[in-house]
Amino acid sequence: MLQDYLKFALSGIMHRSLRSYLTTIGIFVGIMAVVALISLGQGLQNVIDYQFKKIGSNRVLISPGGGGVEQMAMSGYTAAKLDDSDLRIVRNVRGVEYAVGIVMATGKINIKGKTKFAPVLALPTDARTTDFLKEFDYFIVEQGRYLKEDDKFSAIVAPNLGIDLFDREIEIGDKIFIEDREFSVVGIQKKTGNPFHDMKIVIPLETGEEIFNKTDYSLISARVKKGYEPADVADDIKKKLRRHRHVKENEEDFSVETAENVVGVLKNVLGVVQIVLVGIAAISLIVGGIGIMTTMYTSILERTRQIGIMKAIGARNSDILTIFLIESGLLGLAGGIIGTLLGLAISKSVELIAAEYGLEIFRAYISIELIIGALGFSFIVGCISGFLPARRASKMNPVDALRY
């Protein structure tokens, strides 16, 4: 029976003018926003979860200057410095299992006569530090080996460095020059999707301190013991460092961050994206709903006589209601199909643009559930918008309708 009504409603739609389809623009903009919202939102959420996993929920990062790791990585320079005495303080805080100081610099790199600049990280090479670093995605070696205690001029190279800067693959055993000193490549790092980490070079700490003539740390990374809250430990580190560096609260010349903090930035972005898209979706769905409602009123008026005929040959009120609800649902669905396609196109474009900027870890979330859900939702929005007109149609008096 429903199949007949569907066919009937469909033939009702086919007879419509282009104008009545234009009223579904609101629906398609709304559904487009909803689809983009879910697709982008879920994509960002996945990045957040991934980042969280990568940084590790049991990490505390300490960086010089007040801006945190992000700012540190951007500008690369602050007047404040972290040194060995700060590292010792951090290591002695209750709940800190281990902490590593990292020297970061922009190095002049020369490969086969071509000179470029790239980030260089200098890290301790003892076994304990290596084990500690293996927990980060950013330091996993895919080919070759990790740095060893007696390494001096050995380097681990990130996967994009060669192709992106020197138009050639860098392989194990290759010779590269950093600050005019010759290093041999002993390992190739795994790709991370993070543009900074996919272009860096890792060398032993002492060698780095020597060639860059720099003994202060750009970053101290600490691991929190099991059973301790990273946020509490971070607070404690902050307090101890304040006392050690003689600075007052809220005037710190260093930042202490947990995975929660870092991911918080992304969460804020996600929040803004959601608010904007939910706003667009809500407004346009309401506009679209009203559009469908008015075309349904018009259509019902135009077909008053047909409603009378159907009633005369035995249609119950519920039959008429169903027919017109399906018809308005189909109008909603028509808008929904276009909206879903455009919404997916938008999030796919955002993904491609993000990849262009090196953020390859961002993937638009596209699934069959999302598509079916969006189409079902647009049909329901159509039905809801068409309810009042359909009810009016169903309640028409057959004699009056036939005289129309």
Add this chain to the structure above:
Amino acid sequence: MEKQSYQRCRMSLQKGKKPIIELVDVWKIYRINEIEVPALRGLSMRIYKGEFVAVMGPSGSGKSTLMNMIGCLDVPTRGRIFLDGRDISKLEENELAQIRGKKIGFVFQKFNLMPSLTALENVMLPMTFQDIPRFQREDTAMKLLKRVGLEKRIHHKPSELSGGEQQRVAIARALANDPEVILADEPTGNLDSRMGTEIMEMLKDLNKSDGKTIVIVTHDLNLSRYAERIVHIMDGKIIED
């Protein structure tokens, strides 16, 4: 009143049949902007199973209103209407819809086919509303269209059919649920006399071979001779039976 109506129906009474339609003191008053327009004024009549009745009368005398009452399209302001022994004068719209779907077949002056559906689909529609399965609907609709001589036009839309053909589709549609009563309000009003005669022959055949009860409204005295009983109405009352 009761007595009068018995008298009027004495011919049929003599046949000793049960009335399929009985109207008892039926009033229908339309109200337009506080002005009351009485279309039926205490009309009583009986129609027996298998009768062929023609209703005649001047324009505005209440013929169509009477047909709407018999056909369960509307309820009277006052009075009672029995269809097959059941009082339908106080029923809800949904119940009326079910009854007219099953027991009444309408043929209108303006054909009133659904413009977006083919002839076949138009004939199937009344069965759809009675929840009859598709294969059965299609089968019945084919047979009915064959019976009215339109087996070559089943997939045509109403706009692709002549007036006479459209009215034949309408007759097939009226027969879809095998109703007991066929009501035709000026079925030949929009047709030329040759087509009109054809339609009347068809109705006559339904009355004779299928035993359908038929009530038609007509202005045409030539056509009214098809009926075995002629009821004259004026100002909402029966003046001659």
